[in-house]
Amino acid sequence: MIKYLRTIDEQCVGCMTCAAVCSRLYAKEENPAKARLLVNDLGANSFHLVACDQECRRCVAECPTQAITVAKSGVVMIDKKLCVGCLACVAVCPIGAMRYYPGEKHPFKCVACGACAKACPKQALEIATKDEGEKA
Amino acid sequence: MSELKEFRIGDFPVLAEQRYERRPLSRGYNMRTLKVDVGSRGVEEKPVPEDMKKRFVGGKGFGLKLLWDGTKPSTQWSDPENEIVIAMGPVCGNTNYPGSGKSLVVSLSPMTGIPIDSNVGGYFGPYLKFAGFDALELTGKADRETIVLVDGNEGVVRVLGVPEGLEYDTHLLAEQLTRSLALSPDPADLQAVAVVSAGRGADHSPMGLLNFSLYDKRRGGIRVKQAGRGGIGTVLRDKRIRAVVARYRGVEQDSNGAADPAAVQRIGLKLHREIVKNDDRQCKMRKQGTAHLMEVMNDYDLLPTKNHKYGQDPKGPEIASWVWEKLLTQGKPDGCWFGCTLACAHAVDQFELQTGPYKGQKVCVDGPEYETAAGCGPNLYVYDTHGILEINFYCDTYGIDTISFGTMCSFLMECWELGVLNAERTDGIDLSWGNWQGAAQVLHDMADGKRFGVLAGKGVKYLAEHFAKEYGADAQLMRDIALHGKGLEQSEYISKESLAQQGGYYLTNKGPQHDEAWLIFMDMVNNRIPSFEQKAEALHYFPMFRTWFGLQGLCKLPWNDIEPADNARHPEPNKVPEHVQNYRELYTAITGEGLSPEELILQSERVYNFQRLFNVRQGHGRRAEDRPPYRAMGPVLPDEYLAREERYDKQLREKQGLDPAAMSLEEKLGATRRYRLAQYESLIDAVFKRRGWTADGCPTPEHLREIGMDLPEVLAVAEARIAGKI
Ligand code: SF4
Numbered sequence: 001m002i003k004y005l006r007t008i009d010e011q012c013v014g015c016m017t018c019a020a021v022c023s024r025l026y027a028k029e030e031n032p033a034k035a036r037l038l039v040n041d042l043g044a045n046s047f048h049l050v051a052c053d054q055e056c057r058r059c060v061a062e063c064p065t066q067a068i069t070v071a072k073s074g075v076v077m078i079d080k081k082l083c084v085g086c087l088a089c090v091a092v093c094p095i096g097a098m099r100y101y102p103g104e105k106h107p108f109k110c111v112a113c114g115a116c117a118k119a120c121p122k123q124a125l126e127i128a129t130k131d132e133g134e135k136a
Numbered sequence: 137m138s139e140l141k142e143f144r145i146g147d148f149p150v151l152a153e154q155r156y157e158r159r160p161l162s163r164g165y166n167m168r169t170l171k172v173d174v175g176s177r178g179v180e181e182k183p184v185p186e187d188m189k190k191r192f193v194g195g196k197g198f199g200l201k202l203l204w205d206g207t208k209p210s211t212q213w214s215d216p217e218n219e220i221v222i223a224m225g226p227v228c229g230n231t232n233y234p235g236s237g238k239s240l241v242v243s244l245s246p247m248t249g250i251p252i253d254s255n256v257g258g259y260f261g262p263y264l265k266f267a268g269f270d271a272l273e274l275t276g277k278a279d280r281e282t283i284v285l286v287d288g289n290e291g292v293v294r295v296l297g298v299p300e301g302l303e304y305d306t307h308l309l310a311e312q313l314t315r316s317l318a319l320s321p322d323p324a325d326l327q328a329v330a331v332v333s334a335g336r337g338a339d340h341s342p343m344g345l346l347n348f349s350l351y352d353k354r355r356g357g358i359r360v361k362q363a364g365r366g367g368i369g370t371v372l373r374d375k376r377i378r379a380v381v382a383r384y385r386g387v388e389q390d391s392n393g394a395a396d397p398a399a400v401q402r403i404g405l406k407l408h409r410e411i412v413k414n415d416d417r418q419c420k421m422r423k424q425g426t427a428h429l430m431e432v433m434n435d436y437d438l439l440p441t442k443n444h445k446y447g448q449d450p451k452g453p454e455i456a457s458w459v460w461e462k463l464l465t466q467g468k469p470d471g472c473w474f475g476c477t478l479a480c481a482h483a484v485d486q487f488e489l490q491t492g493p494y495k496g497q498k499v500c501v502d503g504p505e506y507e508t509a510a511g512c513g514p515n516l517y518v519y520d521t522h523g524i525l526e527i528n529f530y531c532d533t534y535g536i537d538t539i540s541f542g543t544m545c546s547f548l549m550e551c552w553e554l555g556v557l558n559a560e561r562t563d564g565i566d567l568s569w570g571n572w573q574g575a576a577q578v579l580h581d582m583a584d585g586k587r588f589g590v591l592a593g594k595g596v597k598y599l600a601e602h603f604a605k606e607y608g609a610d611a612q613l614m615r616d617i618a619l620h621g622k623g624l625e626q627s628e629y630i631s632k633e634s635l636a637q638q639g640g641y642y643l644t645n646k647g648p649q650h651d652e653a654w655l656i657f658m659d660m661v662n663n664r665i666p667s668f669e670q671k672a673e674a675l676h677y678f679p680m681f682r683t684w685f686g687l688q689g690l691c692k693l694p695w696n697d698i699e700p701a702d703n704a705r706h707p708e709p710n711k712v713p714e715h716v717q718n719y720r721e722l723y724t725a726i727t728g729e730g731l732s733p734e735e736l737i738l739q740s741e742r743v744y745n746f747q748r749l750f751n752v753r754q755g756h757g758r759r760a761e762d763r764p765p766y767r768a769m770g771p772v773l774p775d776e777y778l779a780r781e782e783r784y785d786k787q788l789r790e791k792q793g794l795d796p797a798a799m800s801l802e803e804k805l806g807a808t809r810r811y812r813l814a815q816y817e818s819l820i821d822a823v824f825k826r827r828g829w830t831a832d833g834c835p836t837p838e839h840l841r842e843i844g845m846d847l848p849e850v851l852a853v854a855e856a857r858i859a860g861k862i
Pocket residue numbers: 062063064065066067068078082083084085086087088089090106107
């Protein structure tokens with residue numbers, strides 16, 4: 001089983017609550033550029049939410065120090081102690097879910113903790129599970 | 137692999153120990169180098185003066201400067217004062233820009249007697265840098281087998297003795313040292329150890345190389361990259377150094393102390409993305425490494441076949457890139473330093489050896505890279521991938537340069553074909569074309585220091601003279617087909633049809649190595665540089681530009697083995713202008729100093745001219761030494777001419793106004809030869825003029841002042857040569 005953050009774009013109104021909660025939790029400041037998920041404004045009140053699908057694992061294969069591993073829950077995690085900050089993982093991520101903030105040493109990504117899902121007023125996010133190989 | 141004996145750190149007797157103050161790097165520099173004399177067991181820290189940084193920049197520049205200061209005009213490669221200098225450069229060690237982990241190694245070469253420099257991956261260089269030093273000088277001669285250990289976390293340099301039972305050949309030795317000297321068996325601690333070593337072959341042949349290890353977590357064992365050219369491994373073993381080890385844990389995004397770490401990230405990420413997007417459509421480095429070149433070279437008649445006699449063969453596709461892709465383990469991030477997403481350092485895993493002391497064992501073969509696949513493949517008329525891999529593996533573990541070995545063996549095989557060699561003279565080894573087992577036997581003999589291997593291992597310059605003298609071979613023919621310049625075997629591209637590339641190989645400081653200029657397509661295929669002046673300009677710009685990688689600790693491959701999608705639209709696509717811009721920005725992001733395109737070339741030009749004068753100081757660096765053997769310039773033998781008769785006849789008509797129909801084959805060969813030799817002389821004139829050198833190839837004092845390489849000791853050498861005193 002893989003635990004992941006399911007995103008439901010149709011419900012999102014772009015209020016940015018998720019990004020605020022996430023960045024406060026992990027970066028100790030409110031800054032959407034440091035949030036582990038991304039709210040893309042497509043215009044015309046339409047939004048695209050980006051968070052790691054915990055499934056493609058391209059970053060896991062690419063990391064030269066094996067700093068990125070898959071936890072028992074299926075969540076893809078970065079071990080900062082092993083990370084050398086090369087950003088190869090950012091480059092290979094097909095959906096832009098692996099992010100970094102200029103000048104910070106390590107990249108970051110969604111770890112499916114669910115804090116944002118709890119805070120989202122529109123239920124555009126939820127923690128879900130899927131089987132290996134099954135697309136969300 | 138059989139069980140390896142493991143040691144503990146306490147098993148290595150401490151012969152000398154010196155602590156040093158650890159301090160972080162600033163803007164890519166430590167401003168400090170380390171000198172270890174294994175003879176006196178002295179360890180010395182040396183500050184880097186501002187002037188040295190300004191004039192020599194780092195990497196190869198620092199290496200040559202330290203080597204110059206540490207040796208004398210009379211120093212021979214085997215004198216104790218000869219040094220091996222391993223130097224990195226300011227950009228080296230950043231983890232963001234692909235290709236940023238190179239060490240530059242210099243020494244007085246056993247093959248040429250002049251400075252050699254080699255550019256190599258692996259973790260040693262960056263670890264040494266993070267340990268606190270911009271370069272390491274190894275000098276002296278030990279009275280017993282010695283290991284030098286630099287521990288960057290503890291801040292200590294140790295000269296160690298060698299316990300009984302420690303291996304010699306690299307695939308065992310580096311593995312053993314990695315496991316024995318790591319602080320724990322945790323893979324992160326194993327990855328924190330980097331080993332530089334040679335092998336038994338380097339004990340007995342001047343073409344010994346240095347292996348630089350990296351611990352590969354996914355494979356659970358060490359890998360090696362080679363400082364191959366010019367015999368530096370032989371110098372290491374002559375000093376009785378078994379290995380040099382760096383230990384450093386804690387590499388971070390900004391271990392290099394960049395002036396603007398965010399800019400380093402931005403520039404690096406841009407190239408990562410370009411690679412991820414374009415590599416599959418361009419060179420396929422991530423899947424095939426440099427072996428992607430095989431069929432391209434065969435198609436263009438450029439793949440050395442039978443000692444560079446021919447450039448292609450119908451069997452070419454048997455060793456094409458797609459064949460290698462199947463053999464090379466796929467899907468691993470095979471960078472030779474963290475952050476290289478071009479990741480060309482592939483390997484063939486679980487390869488079962490068929491010959492030699494490790495016969496029957498399954499090993500990991502690092503490579504093959506193009507040079508090895510070509511030089512130990514078609515150049516020996518070997519189209520059996522197993523044979524190429526077996527030679528590749530044994531060359532590495534014995535510490536033998538695959539390029540010199542390939543070119544040397546192809547010379548031997550041609551001598552066999554010509555009847556100069558026979559079973560009696562080779563101690564029974566059959567050196568018929570294609571017999572890779574014969575070549576492998578020569579290699580095993582070299583490692584054992586026995587039989588025919590001892591003679592063969594001396595290299596083609598020696599062998600050509602020896603065969604003429606001892607076996608009565610035609611001395612001119614031997615000189616023609618012994619592919620070397622200054623004593624160094626030529627690397628593996630056919631240069632016959634490109635005058636510019638003949639210059640690219642032979643108008644070089646260290647000998648015919650393709651790292652200065654690769655102009656074949658520009659010259660021969662695309663005809664972009666038809667005049668002598670244009671060729672000379674290319675033979676100025678490209679060697680200077682490529683020298684810059686060596687000053688910085690960079691790999692050349694991410695410069696033009698990956699290109700921006702719109703590169704071809706630029707008026708000078710061969711320079712890959714967008715990447716040159718990246719390099720300038722990267723340099724600034726790390727050092728905090730601006731770098732104009734002109735200053736970039738000037739940085740190189742200073743060091744390039746310094747190296748030329750180093751050659752002069754050692755009694756070399758003359759025009760006559762910059763001439764290729766004729767095999768590199770044109771057809772030597774009648775059947776060689778006939779194989780490309782149409783091409784050569786056409787040239788006689790069009791370039792010389794001769795009528796080939798009215799000429800004998802011998803006359804045609806002679807006319808072609810005279811013409812090509814004369815062309816080369818004109819090329820030398822144009823190139824030396826462009827470089828600011830005299831007709832004999834000595835940089836003039838005026839030129840040295842102009843470029844800022846006007847140190848008194850350097851000017852004195854130029855003046856002495858021009859006055860005819862040296
Ligand atoms: S940035 Fe860190 S986690 Fe990402 S690939 Fe590089 S070392 Fe691994």
